[in-house]
Amino acid sequence: MVGRPRGHGGAALGVLRGIAAVFLHTCADSGAARAWVLTGENGEKEWYVSEVILDAGFFVRWMAAAAGLVDREAERLTELDSAIGDADHGSNMQRGFAAVVRTVAAQPPATPGAVLVAAGRQLISTVGGASGPLYGTLLRRAGKSLGEAPQVTAAQLRAGLAAGVAAVEELGGATTGDKTMLDALVPGIEALETSFDAAATASEEGALATVPLLARKGRASYLGERSIGHQDPGATSSALLFAALAEVAR
Amino acid sequence: MSGGPMVGVVLVSHSKEVAASVAALAVGLAGGGATAPVAAAGGTPDGGLGTSAELIAAAAREVDRGAGVALLVDLGSAVLTVKAMIAEGDELPEAARLVDAPFVEGAVAAVVSASAGADLAAVAAAAGEAYGYRKE
Numbered sequence: 001m002v003g004r005p006r007g008h009g010g011a012a013l014g015v016l017r018g019i020a021a022v023f024l025h026t027c028a029d030s031g032a033a034r035a036w037v038l039t040g041e042n043g044e045k046e047w048y049v050s051e052v053i054l055d056a057g058f059f060v061r062w063m064a065a066a067a068g069l070v071d072r073e074a075e076r077l078t079e080l081d082s083a084i085g086d087a088d089h090g091s092n093m094q095r096g097f098a099a100v101v102r103t104v105a106a107q108p109p110a111t112p113g114a115v116l117v118a119a120g121r122q123l124i125s126t127v128g129g130a131s132g133p134l135y136g137t138l139l140r141r142a143g144k145s146l147g148e149a150p151q152v153t154a155a156q157l158r159a160g161l162a163a164g165v166a167a168v169e170e171l172g173g174a175t176t177g178d179k180t181m182l183d184a185l186v187p188g189i190e191a192l193e194t195s196f197d198a199a200a201t202a203s204e205e206g207a208l209a210t211v212p213l214l215a216r217k218g219r220a221s222y223l224g225e226r227s228i229g230h231q232d233p234g235a236t237s238s239a240l241l242f243a244a245l246a247e248v249a250r
Numbered sequence: 251m252s253g254g255p256m257v258g259v260v261l262v263s264h265s266k267e268v269a270a271s272v273a274a275l276a277v278g279l280a281g282g283g284a285t286a287p288v289a290a291a292g293g294t295p296d297g298g299l300g301t302s303a304e305l306i307a308a309a310a311r312e313v314d315r316g317a318g319v320a321l322l323v324d325l326g327s328a329v330l331t332v333k334a335m336i337a338e339g340d341e342l343p344e345a346a347r348l349v350d351a352p353f354v355e356g357a358v359a360a361v362v363s364a365s366a367g368a369d370l371a372a373v374a375a376a377a378g379e380a381y382g383y384r385k386e
Binding site: 088092120121124125128129130132133134136137140141144167170171172218219 | 298
């Protein structure tokens with residue numbers, strides 16, 4: 001099942017293992033004020049991800065980065081969609097995220113939750129395909145679950161996204177293994193407990209793992225066995241969301 | 251069953267022409283007398299195939315007389331968009347309801363029953379019953 005929060009104690013222990021020094025550190029200009037930076041034995045720095053503090057500006061930059069990646073990958077998304085869908089996923093996502101960026105730039109929301117609610121609303125309004133209500137529901141429900149806090153932790157973001165994924169499951173009636181966006185979202189959120197980079201990697205792997213699956217939802221499911229051997233476009237664009245998150249957190 | 255405001259009916263299709271034609275068909279088959287407000291929300295705003303939340307919200311506002319709005323949809327993103335708008339959004343009137351019914355037969359049943367003064371639950375039930383009319 002999705003989003004069942006595991007205790008953070010395990011992750012904290014994992015990160016703390018082999019750590020030589022722990023000291024308070026803030027990045028004033030990043031929007032992601034890192035509460036703790038952990039320096040490992042060989043000197044590299046690791047973030048204790050659950051404690052990372054994220055403000056509205058961080059979420060605005062996340063949406064902008066997502067729009068950038070969607071732009072860059074639009075052709076590939078459409079190509080994947082032409083194999084098992086109706087060949088519009090790239091342009092639909094481009095239109096949706098361009099509208100998101102315009103909206104949050106014109107009237108920057110004051111809280112992380114408000115950024116995601118506004119983004120979700122724009123996606124539902126402008127995408128024109130099934131990915132609109134699905135991504136829109138993901139972000140809008142995640143935003144609502146973040147409430148009106150001016151800053152949230154990465155752990156709260158993870159819980160919010162898990163709530164969003166539960167809403168997507170309910171809306172589309174799909175589950176992991178059905179060759180849908182859930183196959184990238186669910187492992188991405190799981191790995192977000194470790195780090196933003198781990199989430200990006202896990203969701204990308206999840207998208208790649210949809211290739212041998214038989215589509216059970218959406219237009220691709222009408223193809224039956226012929227859907228096998230193609231990477232799911234929705235899972236591929238979901239992995240871009242996590243790649244954008246990792247990019248902005250760096 | 252009569253006297254008050256009528257339930258509005260919104261027909262959502264991937265195609266502008268399909269939504270408009272089914273609306274015309276349903277109104278035509280509803281016969282004479284006062285007909286319930288019906289609006290079509292087909293395709294995307296630029297005339298392409300797809301689903302538009304903006305067109306759906308505008309159609310729902312247009313037919314909302316205070317007695318509720320029944321939304322009938324064709325498939326895929328039309329279903330998901332209306333569901334998402336009802337579950338998460340504030341774009342639709344308070345008493346808006348996605349009606350689980352076959353698109354053409356359900357539209358006729360919904361418009362006929364709404365025009366007869368049925369309330370939202372009865373309109374939804376009449377449209378849903380259209381699933382039961384076997385053709386062979």
